[in-house]
Amino acid sequence: MRWRVVVPAVVVAGLVVLLGYGLTRQPSILPSALINKPAPAFNLPTLDAADKRVGSDVLKGHVTLVNVWASWCVACREENDLVTEISQRTGVPVLGINYKDKRGDAKRWLARFGNPFAVVAFDRSGQVGIDWGVAAVPESFVVDRHGMIRYKVVGAITRKEMNKVLIPKLKQLQQAS
Amino acid sequence: MRISLILLAAFLMTGLASATDLNGPQRARYQQLTGDLRCLICQNRSIADSDAPLAKDLRHIVARQIAQGRTDAQIKQYLVDRYGQWVLYDPPFEFATWLLWLGPFALLLVGLIMALTIVRKRRDAPRRHAELDRARLARVLGETDKPINRPRKDHS
Numbered sequence: 001m002r003w004r005v006v007v008p009a010v011v012v013a014g015l016v017v018l019l020g021y022g023l024t025r026q027p028s029i030l031p032s033a034l035i036n037k038p039a040p041a042f043n044l045p046t047l048d049a050a051d052k053r054v055g056s057d058v059l060k061g062h063v064t065l066v067n068v069w070a071s072w073c074v075a076c077r078e079e080n081d082l083v084t085e086i087s088q089r090t091g092v093p094v095l096g097i098n099y100k101d102k103r104g105d106a107k108r109w110l111a112r113f114g115n116p117f118a119v120v121a122f123d124r125s126g127q128v129g130i131d132w133g134v135a136a137v138p139e140s141f142v143v144d145r146h147g148m149i150r151y152k153v154v155g156a157i158t159r160k161e162m163n164k165v166l167i168p169k170l171k172q173l174q175q176a177s
Numbered sequence: 178m179r180i181s182l183i184l185l186a187a188f189l190m191t192g193l194a195s196a197t198d199l200n201g202p203q204r205a206r207y208q209q210l211t212g213d214l215r216c217l218i219c220q221n222r223s224i225a226d227s228d229a230p231l232a233k234d235l236r237h238i239v240a241r242q243i244a245q246g247r248t249d250a251q252i253k254q255y256l257v258d259r260y261g262q263w264v265l266y267d268p269p270f271e272f273a274t275w276l277l278w279l280g281p282f283a284l285l286l287v288g289l290i291m292a293l294t295i296v297r298k299r300r301d302a303p304r305r306h307a308e309l310d311r312a313r314l315a316r317v318l319g320e321t322d323k324p325i326n327r328p329r330k331d332h333s
Contacts (some may be wrong), residue, residue, distance in 0.1 A: 033261035040259075100230070126234055133232060133259040135217035 032152040033133055036167050039066070039133040047098050047106055047120035054121045058095060059147045063173045065094045065166075066141040067117070068129060070101045071109035073137045076154040082157050083140075084116035090170045096120035099129045099137050142166070146171045203243050206236065210239050210249055214256060215264050 034040070043055040046139070056066070057107035067083055069076040087094050098106045103122065110120075123129055137153070142151035151169055153161060201229055204326045211225035224232040224239075235256070242252045256264045268274050 033257065033259060104213075126231075128261060130234060133261070135260070155261065 016024055023111065030042065032149070032154075034078070034141075035152060037149055039141070039147050039149050040130040040140075041042050042097075042121065042123075043122055044128060047096070047103065047110075047122045050122075054095075054119050056147065059143050060145070062145050063092050063169065063170055064088075064143045065092050066098045066132075066139075067094055068132065068137050070099045070136050071105040071138050072101065076138045077113055079138055079156040080113045080116065081139075082159060082162050084114060084160055086157075086166055086170070087116050090167055090174070092170050092174070093118035095121060097128060099119045099134065100121050100124065100126040109167045124137070131173040137142075140166075142169055142173065144176070199240060205245055206249060207240055210243075210252060211236055213266050214253075215266055217260055217264065221319070238240060 008017070027137055033156075039056060039059055041056045043053055046052045046054050059066075063085070065086060069080075083094055086092065094117050096119070098120050100123065112115075121128070129137075135153070140153040140157060141149050143149050150173060151165070153166070157166065202251055208225065212223050214224045214235065216222045216224045216227035216229055216235075218229045218231055219227045222232075224235045238255070242255065247255075253265060262268045262274070268277065270278050
Protein backbone atom coordinates (compact mmCIF):
# COMPACT_ATOMS: atom_id res chain seq x y z
CA MET A 1 0.00 0.00 0.00
CA ARG A 2 2.87 2.35 0.79
CA TRP A 3 4.18 1.88 -2.76
CA ARG A 4 1.03 3.49 -4.08
CA VAL A 5 2.18 6.72 -2.45
CA VAL A 6 5.93 6.41 -2.91
CA VAL A 7 6.07 5.46 -6.60
CA PRO A 8 3.92 8.31 -7.96
CA ALA A 9 5.70 10.76 -5.65
CA VAL A 10 9.09 9.68 -7.01
CA VAL A 11 7.83 9.82 -10.61
CA VAL A 12 6.36 13.31 -10.10
CA ALA A 13 9.54 14.54 -8.41
CA GLY A 14 11.60 13.17 -11.30
CA LEU A 15 9.35 14.90 -13.83
CA VAL A 16 9.58 18.19 -11.94
CA VAL A 17 13.39 18.03 -12.00
CA LEU A 18 13.43 17.08 -15.69
CA LEU A 19 10.98 19.80 -16.73
CA GLY A 20 12.69 22.35 -14.49
CA TYR A 21 15.99 21.59 -16.20
CA GLY A 22 14.35 21.78 -19.61
CA LEU A 23 12.67 25.10 -18.92
CA THR A 24 15.60 26.91 -17.35
CA ARG A 25 18.21 26.21 -19.98
CA GLN A 26 18.35 28.11 -23.24
CA PRO A 27 18.06 25.66 -26.10
CA SER A 28 19.09 28.28 -28.66
CA ILE A 29 22.57 28.44 -27.15
CA LEU A 30 24.49 25.45 -28.37
CA PRO A 31 27.67 24.16 -26.84
CA SER A 32 30.54 24.91 -29.17
CA ALA A 33 32.19 21.98 -30.86
CA LEU A 34 35.44 23.93 -30.80
CA ILE A 35 36.08 24.42 -27.08
CA ASN A 36 39.58 23.17 -26.22
CA LYS A 37 40.34 22.69 -29.90
CA PRO A 38 42.80 24.70 -31.98
CA ALA A 39 41.30 27.82 -33.50
CA PRO A 40 40.44 27.05 -37.15
CA ALA A 41 43.03 28.35 -39.57
CA PHE A 42 42.08 31.32 -41.73
CA ASN A 43 43.67 33.77 -44.09
CA LEU A 44 41.56 36.75 -45.02
CA PRO A 45 41.98 40.28 -46.34
CA THR A 46 41.80 42.94 -43.67
CA LEU A 47 38.83 45.26 -43.51
CA ASP A 48 41.13 48.27 -43.90
CA ALA A 49 42.82 47.18 -47.10
CA ALA A 50 41.87 44.46 -49.54
CA ASP A 51 45.52 43.82 -50.41
CA LYS A 52 46.64 43.25 -46.84
CA ARG A 53 45.98 39.89 -45.24
CA VAL A 54 45.51 38.61 -41.74
CA GLY A 55 45.81 34.97 -40.77
CA SER A 56 45.70 32.59 -37.81
CA ASP A 57 49.35 33.36 -37.00
CA VAL A 58 48.20 36.58 -35.28
CA LEU A 59 46.67 34.37 -32.58
CA LYS A 60 49.99 32.84 -31.54
CA GLY A 61 52.00 34.02 -28.56
CA HIS A 62 49.34 35.92 -26.66
CA VAL A 63 45.80 35.58 -25.38
CA THR A 64 43.28 36.95 -27.88
CA LEU A 65 39.60 37.74 -27.88
CA VAL A 66 38.09 36.97 -31.26
CA ASN A 67 34.85 38.82 -31.93
CA VAL A 68 32.69 37.94 -34.92
CA TRP A 69 30.50 40.87 -35.88
CA ALA A 70 28.71 42.64 -38.73
CA SER A 71 27.37 46.13 -39.31
CA TRP A 72 23.90 44.68 -39.94
CA CYS A 73 23.89 43.01 -36.54
CA VAL A 74 22.01 44.98 -33.92
CA ALA A 75 23.29 43.04 -30.92
CA CYS A 76 26.86 43.80 -32.03
CA ARG A 77 26.19 47.47 -31.31
CA GLU A 78 25.15 46.66 -27.75
CA GLU A 79 28.31 44.75 -26.96
CA ASN A 80 30.74 47.04 -28.77
CA ASP A 81 31.46 49.23 -25.72
CA LEU A 82 31.97 46.13 -23.58
CA VAL A 83 34.42 44.65 -26.07
CA THR A 84 36.41 47.89 -25.82
CA GLU A 85 36.24 47.76 -22.04
CA ILE A 86 37.43 44.16 -21.91
CA SER A 87 40.39 44.98 -24.09
CA GLN A 88 41.30 48.02 -22.00
CA ARG A 89 40.96 46.27 -18.66
CA THR A 90 42.90 43.14 -19.60
CA GLY A 91 45.24 44.40 -22.31
CA VAL A 92 44.06 41.53 -24.52
CA PRO A 93 43.97 42.46 -28.22
CA VAL A 94 40.68 41.86 -30.00
CA LEU A 95 40.69 40.27 -33.43
CA GLY A 96 37.52 41.19 -35.28
CA ILE A 97 36.05 38.93 -37.91
CA ASN A 98 33.67 40.99 -39.98
CA TYR A 99 31.07 38.47 -41.13
CA LYS A 100 29.17 38.67 -44.43
CA ASP A 101 29.29 42.41 -44.56
CA LYS A 102 30.06 45.20 -47.02
CA ARG A 103 33.38 46.93 -46.62
CA GLY A 104 31.90 50.44 -46.68
CA ASP A 105 29.14 49.59 -44.20
CA ALA A 106 31.59 47.95 -41.82
CA LYS A 107 34.00 50.89 -41.91
CA ARG A 108 31.20 53.40 -41.33
CA TRP A 109 29.95 51.27 -38.44
CA LEU A 110 33.39 51.34 -36.77
CA ALA A 111 33.65 55.10 -37.28
CA ARG A 112 30.27 55.60 -35.69
CA PHE A 113 30.28 53.14 -32.79
CA GLY A 114 33.99 52.91 -32.03
CA ASN A 115 36.68 50.46 -33.01
CA PRO A 116 37.83 48.06 -30.29
CA PHE A 117 39.76 45.86 -32.72
CA ALA A 118 43.51 45.46 -33.13
CA VAL A 119 42.78 44.18 -36.62
CA VAL A 120 39.64 43.19 -38.48
CA ALA A 121 39.54 40.28 -40.93
CA PHE A 122 37.01 40.70 -43.72
CA ASP A 123 35.03 37.49 -44.19
CA ARG A 124 32.80 38.45 -47.10
CA SER A 125 31.64 34.93 -47.97
CA GLY A 126 31.15 33.77 -44.39
CA GLN A 127 33.34 30.71 -44.96
CA VAL A 128 35.61 31.50 -42.01
CA GLY A 129 32.51 32.03 -39.90
CA ILE A 130 31.38 28.51 -40.85
CA ASP A 131 34.85 27.13 -40.05
CA TRP A 132 34.56 28.72 -36.62
CA GLY A 133 31.10 27.22 -36.13
CA VAL A 134 29.39 30.60 -36.06
CA ALA A 135 25.62 30.23 -36.23
CA ALA A 136 24.64 33.87 -35.68
CA VAL A 137 26.63 37.00 -34.95
CA PRO A 138 27.83 38.21 -32.56
CA GLU A 139 29.93 35.42 -31.20
CA SER A 140 33.14 35.80 -29.22
CA PHE A 141 35.95 33.34 -28.65
CA VAL A 142 38.64 33.35 -26.01
CA VAL A 143 41.81 32.00 -27.59
CA ASP A 144 44.83 31.18 -25.44
CA ARG A 145 48.45 31.90 -26.31
CA HIS A 146 48.82 28.52 -28.03
CA GLY A 147 45.93 29.25 -30.34
CA MET A 148 43.44 27.01 -28.52
CA ILE A 149 39.83 28.09 -28.12
CA ARG A 150 39.02 28.11 -24.41
CA TYR A 151 35.64 29.77 -24.20
CA LYS A 152 32.86 30.98 -26.40
CA VAL A 153 30.11 33.54 -25.94
CA VAL A 154 27.07 33.22 -28.18
CA GLY A 155 25.16 36.45 -28.66
CA ALA A 156 25.99 39.85 -27.23
CA ILE A 157 28.34 39.90 -24.26
CA THR A 158 26.55 41.17 -21.17
CA ARG A 159 28.19 43.23 -18.42
CA LYS A 160 27.59 40.39 -15.99
CA GLU A 161 29.26 37.83 -18.24
CA MET A 162 32.14 40.23 -18.86
CA ASN A 163 32.79 40.75 -15.14
CA LYS A 164 32.05 37.25 -13.92
CA VAL A 165 33.49 35.13 -16.70
CA LEU A 166 35.35 36.81 -19.52
CA ILE A 167 37.73 39.11 -17.66
CA PRO A 168 38.69 36.49 -15.02
CA LYS A 169 39.18 33.90 -17.76
CA LEU A 170 41.34 36.19 -19.89
CA LYS A 171 43.47 37.19 -16.88
CA GLN A 172 43.87 33.59 -15.81
CA LEU A 173 44.98 32.59 -19.31
CA GLN A 174 47.40 35.50 -19.44
CA GLN A 175 49.07 34.25 -16.27
CA ALA A 176 49.22 30.65 -17.46
CA SER A 177 52.36 29.94 -19.43
CA MET B 178 44.89 44.86 -60.68
CA ARG B 179 41.51 45.32 -59.06
CA ILE B 180 39.65 44.29 -62.20
CA SER B 181 41.69 41.14 -62.55
CA LEU B 182 40.90 40.31 -58.93
CA ILE B 183 37.21 40.79 -59.57
CA LEU B 184 37.43 38.61 -62.65
CA LEU B 185 39.25 35.97 -60.67
CA ALA B 186 36.59 36.11 -57.98
CA ALA B 187 33.86 35.83 -60.61
CA PHE B 188 35.64 32.86 -62.15
CA LEU B 189 35.93 31.20 -58.76
CA MET B 190 32.26 31.87 -58.03
CA THR B 191 31.19 30.07 -61.20
CA GLY B 192 33.39 27.21 -60.09
CA LEU B 193 31.29 26.85 -56.98
CA ALA B 194 28.73 24.14 -57.57
CA SER B 195 25.14 24.83 -56.81
CA ALA B 196 22.50 22.13 -56.45
CA THR B 197 21.37 22.61 -60.03
CA ASP B 198 24.75 21.43 -61.33
CA LEU B 199 24.48 18.04 -59.71
CA ASN B 200 23.54 14.94 -61.68
CA GLY B 201 20.66 12.64 -60.75
CA PRO B 202 22.15 10.44 -58.00
CA GLN B 203 24.13 13.39 -56.63
CA ARG B 204 20.94 15.41 -56.47
CA ALA B 205 19.21 12.63 -54.55
CA ARG B 206 22.11 12.58 -52.07
CA TYR B 207 21.89 16.36 -51.81
CA GLN B 208 18.18 16.21 -50.99
CA GLN B 209 18.76 13.44 -48.46
CA LEU B 210 21.70 15.16 -46.76
CA THR B 211 20.20 18.63 -46.54
CA GLY B 212 17.08 17.04 -45.08
CA ASP B 213 19.16 15.27 -42.43
CA LEU B 214 21.04 18.37 -41.32
CA ARG B 215 19.58 20.76 -38.83
CA CYS B 216 19.50 24.50 -39.39
CA LEU B 217 21.37 26.26 -36.62
CA ILE B 218 19.37 29.47 -36.50
CA CYS B 219 15.84 28.34 -37.21
CA GLN B 220 16.08 25.31 -34.99
CA ASN B 221 13.66 22.46 -35.71
CA ARG B 222 13.96 22.92 -39.45
CA SER B 223 16.39 21.18 -41.72
CA ILE B 224 18.78 23.19 -43.85
CA ALA B 225 16.75 22.04 -46.85
CA ASP B 226 13.64 23.76 -45.45
CA SER B 227 15.17 26.91 -44.11
CA ASP B 228 15.43 30.32 -45.72
CA ALA B 229 18.09 31.51 -43.26
CA PRO B 230 21.27 32.80 -44.95
CA LEU B 231 23.41 30.35 -43.01
CA ALA B 232 21.25 27.44 -44.17
CA LYS B 233 21.71 28.67 -47.73
CA ASP B 234 25.49 28.76 -47.24
CA LEU B 235 25.45 25.27 -45.79
CA ARG B 236 23.39 23.99 -48.71
CA HIS B 237 26.04 25.40 -51.02
CA ILE B 238 28.75 23.67 -49.02
CA VAL B 239 26.91 20.36 -49.21
CA ALA B 240 26.39 20.76 -52.98
CA ARG B 241 30.02 21.73 -53.52
CA GLN B 242 31.36 18.83 -51.50
CA ILE B 243 29.09 16.34 -53.28
CA ALA B 244 30.37 17.70 -56.60
CA GLN B 245 33.92 17.26 -55.30
CA GLY B 246 33.16 13.60 -54.70
CA ARG B 247 33.19 13.58 -50.92
CA THR B 248 31.13 10.93 -49.17
CA ASP B 249 28.06 11.62 -47.03
CA ALA B 250 30.03 10.68 -43.94
CA GLN B 251 32.81 13.12 -44.81
CA ILE B 252 30.33 15.93 -45.40
CA LYS B 253 28.54 15.25 -42.15
CA GLN B 254 31.86 15.12 -40.31
CA TYR B 255 32.81 18.48 -41.83
CA LEU B 256 29.72 20.04 -40.27
CA VAL B 257 29.95 18.14 -36.98
CA ASP B 258 33.55 19.39 -36.57
CA ARG B 259 32.23 22.94 -36.77
CA TYR B 260 28.80 22.83 -35.18
CA GLY B 261 28.81 19.65 -33.08
CA GLN B 262 26.52 16.60 -33.14
CA TRP B 263 23.66 18.99 -32.85
CA VAL B 264 23.50 19.55 -36.63
CA LEU B 265 22.60 15.91 -37.17
CA TYR B 266 18.93 15.01 -36.99
CA ASP B 267 20.09 11.44 -36.60
CA PRO B 268 22.79 11.61 -33.94
CA PRO B 269 25.13 8.62 -33.54
CA PHE B 270 24.88 6.41 -30.48
CA GLU B 271 27.49 7.52 -27.99
CA PHE B 272 27.87 8.42 -24.33
CA ALA B 273 26.08 11.75 -24.53
CA THR B 274 23.17 10.36 -26.52
CA TRP B 275 22.48 6.99 -24.86
CA LEU B 276 19.42 8.32 -23.07
CA LEU B 277 18.08 9.73 -26.31
CA TRP B 278 18.42 6.37 -28.01
CA LEU B 279 17.51 4.03 -25.16
CA GLY B 280 14.99 6.24 -23.32
CA PRO B 281 11.98 5.38 -25.49
CA PHE B 282 12.70 1.65 -25.23
CA ALA B 283 13.15 1.92 -21.47
CA LEU B 284 9.81 3.73 -21.23
CA LEU B 285 8.20 1.07 -23.41
CA LEU B 286 9.61 -1.63 -21.10
CA VAL B 287 8.30 0.15 -18.02
CA GLY B 288 4.91 0.44 -19.70
CA LEU B 289 4.91 -3.26 -20.61
CA ILE B 290 5.81 -4.27 -17.06
CA MET B 291 3.04 -2.06 -15.69
CA ALA B 292 0.53 -3.42 -18.19
CA LEU B 293 1.52 -7.02 -17.38
CA THR B 294 1.19 -6.42 -13.64
CA ILE B 295 -2.21 -4.87 -14.04
CA VAL B 296 -3.41 -7.62 -16.38
CA ARG B 297 -2.24 -10.30 -13.92
CA LYS B 298 -3.96 -8.61 -11.03
CA ARG B 299 -7.19 -8.36 -13.00
CA ARG B 300 -6.94 -11.97 -14.09
CA ASP B 301 -6.53 -13.15 -10.50
CA ALA B 302 -9.14 -10.83 -9.05
CA PRO B 303 -12.30 -12.11 -10.77
CA ARG B 304 -11.57 -15.65 -9.59
CA ARG B 305 -11.79 -14.59 -5.96
CA HIS B 306 -15.03 -12.73 -6.62
CA ALA B 307 -16.41 -15.70 -8.47
CA GLU B 308 -15.85 -17.96 -5.47
CA LEU B 309 -17.64 -15.51 -3.21
CA ASP B 310 -20.50 -15.24 -5.61
CA ARG B 311 -20.82 -18.96 -5.98
CA ALA B 312 -21.08 -19.39 -2.22
CA ARG B 313 -23.74 -16.75 -2.07
CA LEU B 314 -25.52 -18.21 -5.02
CA ALA B 315 -25.58 -21.61 -3.41
CA ARG B 316 -27.11 -20.09 -0.33
CA VAL B 317 -29.70 -18.26 -2.32
CA LEU B 318 -30.51 -21.34 -4.35
CA GLY B 319 -30.77 -23.47 -1.25
CA GLU B 320 -33.26 -21.06 0.26
CA THR B 321 -35.51 -20.68 -2.72
CA ASP B 322 -35.35 -24.18 -4.27
CA LYS B 323 -36.62 -22.70 -7.55
CA PRO B 324 -34.41 -22.38 -10.58
CA ILE B 325 -33.66 -18.82 -11.37
CA ASN B 326 -33.98 -17.52 -14.90
CA ARG B 327 -33.87 -20.91 -16.52
CA PRO B 328 -33.96 -20.26 -20.24
CA ARG B 329 -37.14 -21.44 -21.85
CA LYS B 330 -37.02 -23.60 -24.86
CA ASP B 331 -39.29 -22.48 -27.64
CA HIS B 332 -40.80 -25.16 -29.83
CA SER B 333 -41.88 -23.39 -32.89
